[in-house]
Amino acid sequence: MDAGAFVTDAFLQSVLQAAADARQQCLHMLDFIDQNRAAQPDPDAEMQLSRQQKLLHSNLAKLRGLNRRALLETRNTKQQTQEAKSEIDSLHLHLQNLYYEQRHLIGDIAACQGYNHKYQSLPLVPVDEILAANPELAEADEHDLMVARINHEHAERQTLEEQRQGLLKKKQSLINDNNKKKDELAALDKEIEKFLDSAAPLQQKFDQHDQHNQKATASA
Structure with missing residues (x-):
């Protein structure tokens, strides 16, 4: 299966394309060498092979540069991922603390609601009398x-x-x-x-x- 089917990032696609170009250039050089095997060297063939070698070196240099950049970006991505993970872990811990505090407050509220307050046992004046007086x-x-x-x-x-x-x-x-x-x-x-x-x-x-x-x- 083609690796490009899984890669959606434009830069990584350019790296794969540079690798494919370098590979294609190597295969082309191998075919050229097989086709031009002779007892006596041909100056034109050697010149063409030299141009293809320069082109291969150029493709390899481009591929190395892209690979180095990809490694650096991967390293930066790992760092950013780690920082994001640490932030998520911190937020998750804070969320757990909030849940704990929420449960504690709910328990306190329930205890207050069920508490036998002294005013409940006071011989308070009926509401009708309060309304009549006020x-x-x-x-x-x-x-x-x-x-x-x-x-x-x-x-x-x-x-x-x-x-x-x-x-x-x-x-x-x-x-x-x-x-x-x-x-x-x-x-x-x-x-x-x-x-x-x-x-x-x-x-x-x-x-x-x-x-x-x-x-x-x-x-x-």
Whole structure:
């Protein structure tokens, strides 16, 4: 099969053509030598053979030049192919990294979608009440309505927390007042005890006087 059937590059076709011309010239010279074999050399034949040799040398020189150029271009093509292959390998590796990152992100998204968020367990106000209190949300989407419900719950909890803090302060104030009154009562008890202790001798004298009067009355 003719090699030219597989070669489509114009330069390589010119190389094949130069090789075919050189081959044809060699065959022509061999035929000429066979046809002009003689005991005595013929000057005209030798001149023609010399011209054919020059033509062959010219064809061979052209073929060598084309062959050298073809080798250089082949080398450059191999280099370019290697560089292109390296670039493709790098792009393939980058693509694999992107696939890996994509799978990782898909997994994260699925985990976020399946995550049991705390807001799902909050006793949020119904949507109807939010819409009734905020008519401007009538055209809001599900996300905005959820944000509004969470904000409402947050505001309610802040109000309750403020009330709780106020009650704690009031409770602490009452505890302080009770402790103060306990201290005052304890101090009063001590004063009464001191008074009773100091009045004991006087009470004893009163008792003795009463006893004396009773005896005097009994004698009379």
